Amino acid sequence: ALAEREGEKYREMTAYYTLWAHQIKTPIAAMRLTLQKEDTEVSRSLSRDLLRIEQYVEMVLTFLRLDSTSTDYVFQACPLDAIIRKAARRFSEEFIARRLKLRYQPIDAVVVTDAKWLGFVLEQVLSNGLKYTRTGGITISMRGGSALCVADTGVGIEAEDLPRIFEKGFTGNRGREDRQASGLGLYLCKRICKNLGAEIWAESRPGAGTAIVVDFKEAV
Numbered sequence: 121a122l123a124e125r126e127g128e129k130y131r132e133m134t135a136y137y138t139l140w141a142h143q144i145k146t147p148i149a150a151m152r153l154t155l156q157k158e159d160t161e162v163s164r165s166l167s168r169d170l171l172r173i174e175q176y177v178e179m180v181l182t183f184l185r186l187d188s189t190s191t192d193y194v195f196q197a198c199p200l201d202a203i204i205r206k207a208a209r210r211f212s213e214e215f216i217a218r219r220l221k222l223r224y225q226p227i228d229a230v231v232v233t234d235a236k237w238l239g240f241v242l243e244q245v246l247s248n249g250l251k252y253t254r255t256g257g258i259t260i261s262m263r264g265g266s267a268l269c270v271a272d273t274g275v276g277i278e279a280e281d282l283p284r285i286f287e288k289g290f291t292g293n294r295g296r297e298d299r300q301a302s303g304l305g306l307y308l309c310k311r312i313c314k315n316l317g318a319e320i321w322a323e324s325r326p327g328a329g330t331a332i333v334v335d336f337k338e339a340v
Contacts, residue, residue, distance in 0.1 A: 134184050141181045148174055168214050175247060182240055182308050193234045193315060200229045200268065204260060207242035214250055221257030229262060231336045237312050241320075244305040245270045245332045252330070263333065271331035277324040285322055286310040 151170055155163045185191045208222060215222050231238075249258045249272035256273030263269045277285060284290045289303040306322075313320040313334060324330035 134188070137180060138184050141177050141184070144177055145174075148177070164213060164217060168217065171210065171214075175243065178240065178243075179304055179308065182312075183304065186308070186311055193237060195232055195234055197230050198233055198235045198238070200231050201227045203235050203239050204242060204268075207239050207246060208260070210243060211246055211250060215257070218250075220250070220253060220255075223257060223259040225261070227260075227262055227268075229265075233316050233318070233336065237316060241309045241312050241334065242270070244309050245334075248305060248332075249274060249330070256329075266337055267333050267335040269331055269333050271329060273329045276326040276328050277322065277330055278326055282322060282324060286320070 148170060152167070155167050155170065204224070204227065208224065214220075246258065249270060251274075253272045253274035258273075259269075259271045261269050261271075281290075286306050286309070287303075288307040290307075291303040310320055317337070319335045319337065320332065321335075322330060322332050
């Protein structure tokens with residue numbers, strides 16, 4: 121009986137936060153439309169902040185959906201290039217405003233995956249890369265025919281932190297210095313990649329940037 125009550129409370133809480141996340145999308149969309157009507161330094165700055173709010177809302181929804189029995193993964197052959205372009209386009213204003221370069225050549229690869237969930241992973245990886253990159257930029261490339269590599273020229277990750285960056289709530293030394301760090305993004309990426317049948321890992325050295333690799337293995 122206790123387990124049933126706890127289960128019911130969890131379902132109610134999940135339903136409430138799902139509803140909240142969907143409701144908050146309406147004023148966000150309205151604000152984005154308003155900001156698109158003018159092109160000033162202030163409106164561009166607000167648009168970038170609004171994008172971060174949108175990402176936090178998507179994080180909440182993704183976290184709630186992860187263990188939901190109603191979550192369906194739709195696997196089909198997807199051109200990787202289209203998914204990458206869509207994810208990168210969301211950050212175009214930030215790349216321009218901060219004078220960071222996006223180095224990327226079209227990738228002629230098709231992967232069997234769920235485009236929406238993989239898109240979320242790429243957006244999180246790009247967002248993380250931008251968060252810790254002050255100069256230089258981000259390079260997106262294929263490695264060995266089956267792995268997608270997103271490499272930044274940022275601050276890098278301490279050796280002792282590297283094995284733990286995909287743990288829920290872990291932010292490490294860099295994250296503790298950055299109040300925006302939630303320790304949830306890469307955890308969600310790891311969980312999603314597992315569901316997609318892909319492997320994800322990080323390669324990094326302090327001061328030498330970070331590369332996040334997503335290996336689709338036989339899905340390419």
